[in-house]
Amino acid sequence: MLAVLFQLESSQWLASEELLALQRLQLAKVLAHALSTVPHYQESFQDIRMKRPADFTWEAWRQLPLLTRRAVQTAGTRLLSTAVPAGHGSLCRMQTSGSTGTPVTTYGTDVSQLFWKVFGLRDHLWHGRDFTAKHAFIRSMRGLKPGDSGQAANWGLSTAPVFATGPAVRMSILTDVAAQAEWLMQQAPGYLLSYPSNILALARLFRERNWQLPGLKEVRTIGETVGGDVREICQEVWGAPVKDMYSSQEIGYIALQCPGHEHYHVQSEAVLVEVLDDADVPCPPGGIGRVVVTALHNFTMPLLRYELGDYAEVGEPCPCGRGLPVLTRILGRQRNIxxxxxxxxxxxxxxxxxxxxxxxxxxxxxxxxxxxxxxxxxxxxxxxxxxxxxxxxxxxxxxxxxxxxxxxxxxxxxxxxxxxxxxxxxxxxx
Ligand SMILES: [Zn+2]
Structure with a gap:
């Protein structure tokens, strides 16, 4: 993990063209692998001439049909490689929650999991978190019923192998907000992670009751669009900034909030993100389009040009100096328009x-x-x-x-x- 992190520490500062050139090398390998070992692509991409990495061109890439959620559901195990490279380790199964439809089941390997953990660690380091603090998580959790809470000795897989941390405490998102608030008062965490709508409800309740969480250093959000009102009320009620993350079960971390700004940096070392308009043309800065992703390290179930169903706004390069592309906002789904x-x-x-x-x-x-x-x-x-x-x-x-x-x-x-x-x-x- 630390070896990969060491590389990320330098790659984040590469110019965007250099990052794109490196992505191209990795993309050519995933594509060639998919075209030669994944039944779904062997059938549906018969006419594509990029079976060797050397054949890759961006022009041909942009002609590849998009992969929809429905297609992933239909293809099922025909999207699995028949020859996962030795060294990628064992398979693991991921299931999306199906918040707007049927759940999607995808597979990764130890290698894709390794990247998932390292990007989680990068998020901690980007935002300078104090690893000794207690971390509270309120989210959907398998095995936790509404009202149940649990605890762990450390923050979890992204930190445990490399840093000693304080304890973590967990509660199900389905718990009544007032009960969550009382639990938070008892726990007095240093960090709180939840969905923006839940954070908003909690902060309003704290404000009404004039309760404080003096030790809270930061609020972390996932899973939904973060509005300015969430950032405002967290600052007002808890004196805590909000740091948002954009991820999906199928892909892992897609974009993380810049350490110095409220916009997001695409995690280009692990994922190619294309933001496409209605004519499937990449959006310029300021444009809003559909998010299409390709994971660069998943050789067991390669998802090529996978349309997540989310919309995002493309940003200008970031003044922080990182070459990682910028997304200004993540905007939810078609049905939120x-x-x-x-x-x-x-x-x-x-x-x-x-x-x-x-x-x-x-x-x-x-x-x-x-x-x-x-x-x-x-x-x-x-x-x-x-x-x-x-x-x-x-x-x-x-x-x-x-x-x-x-x-x-x-x-x-x-x-x-x-x-x-x-x-x-x-x-x-x-
Ligand atoms: Zn930045």
């Missing part, structure tokens, strides 16, 4: 700071039911006064690019998906 009647598309955001003061509302989820209409599902402490309803609707409408008809629908609770994730906007249009 708002469509106006004129066909224009938006990534809506409903920061709690814009509506929370208008009524005693705990949680909202906005559903676009047709081109003209939005329904706001909300969980409130009590029935709202007419005046409160009016102010709430006004507050939400001010965040919309078009005068949609907005109606309120009071619900007992808004469930998280099976993976523990939460979407504050979902479109049923198209």
């Amino acid at each position: 708002l469509t106006a009647p004129d066909g224009r598309k938006y990534w809506p955001s409903f920061p709690a700071s814009k509506w929370a003061d208008s009524a005693p509302v705990r949680q909202v989820q906005i559903i676009q039911t047709d081109m003209e209409k939005l329904t706001v599902n909300l969980v409130a402490d009590r029935a709202l006064l007419e005046e409160e309803e009016r102010r709430l609707i006004e507050g939400l409408r001010a965040l919309l690019p078009y005068p949609f008809q907005v109606s309120l629908s009071f619900v007992e609770r808004i469930e998280r998906s099976r993976s523990g994730k939460y979407e504050d906007f979902v479109s049923l249009v198209g």
Whole structure:
């Protein structure tokens, strides 16, 4: 791990063209391997002439069809190599949570796991974490029921082999937020990792109760889009900055937050990220497109040009000097796009700071039911006064690019998906 980390310490400063040239070498190998040993690619890429690494060209690469989640589900074990190189170690199975559909099962090896761990370590070192602190994790966890908590002697696989750390404590994301808050008060962690929507709910509860977590140094987020309101409230309530990570079960770490900025650096040493527009052309800086990834070290189930289903915005090179490409924002999925009647598309955001003061509302989820209409599902402490309803609707409408008809629908609770994730906007249009 330390040997790989040593290489990453220098490769992060390479110029972007140098990084791309190195990616090309590795990509040519994965592609040649896939074309000669993976039944799915042998069948569907019969006409592709890149069976030897020397044949690789970027032009031909960009012509390769994209691999969708559905295709991965359908292909199943036909995506497995029949000849995994000796030395890549044993197979391990990964299953996505299926938060927006059927789960996807993929496989990696000891080698891809090694990279996964080292990039986790890079994140700790980039952000200068204090390894002696206690780390709390609130996320979806196999084996933990709502309300259950657990503990471990150290932070886990990314640190245990190389650094001594303080203890880790864990709680299921499905636990009631008030119970989470009480648990955090007892635990007094130095670091807290969870989903942004859960962090937001916790921070609001801490603010209401005037509770503190004086030892909290940093909030770490995964799994959902991080809005500015999450960063603001963590600073306000806990005096703690937020550091976000972009990863997936199938690929591992894709992009990590820059040590000096709020945007992300693609982890180019392990993954090629293409951000493509509707015509499958790479987006320029400022452009928003679909995230297409290729893992560079997975020789057991090579995922070539795999379309994750997420959208991201491409950034300009980072002033920190790292040559690793920049993603300004990670934007969620197709179903999180708002469509106006004129066909224009938006990534809506409903920061709690814009509506929370208008009524005693705990949680909202906005559903676009047709081109003209939005329904706001909300969980409130009590029935709202007419005046409160009016102010709430006004507050939400001010965040919309078009005068949609907005109606309120009071619900007992808004469930998280099976993976523990939460979407504050979902479109049923198209
Ligand atoms: Zn940077």
